[in-house]
Amino acid sequence: MPEEVQECANSYDYDFLVDCVAQLSAEIEGLDSDTFEKIMNNKESNEARELAYWWEMHQAANSLGEKIVKTCL
Secondary structure, three states, X not given: OOHHHHHHHOOOOHHHHHHHHHHHXXXXXXXXXXXXXXXXXXXXXXXXXXXXXXXXXXXXXXXXXXXXXXXXX
């Protein structure tokens, strides 16, 4: 994980956190499938499980946002 993303996770600055979400999302999307699977399915790491859960919620939020935009526009 890039140092800037970790700094974001430790910050309470809203604007900074919004930027971090975009950066973390881009980092995850840029992973090859093998690396993605190794990270997200690492049962021995609490951080990996938390990241996988965050990623699921992030994907669901993005999907909901897209549906709202299509419905309302």
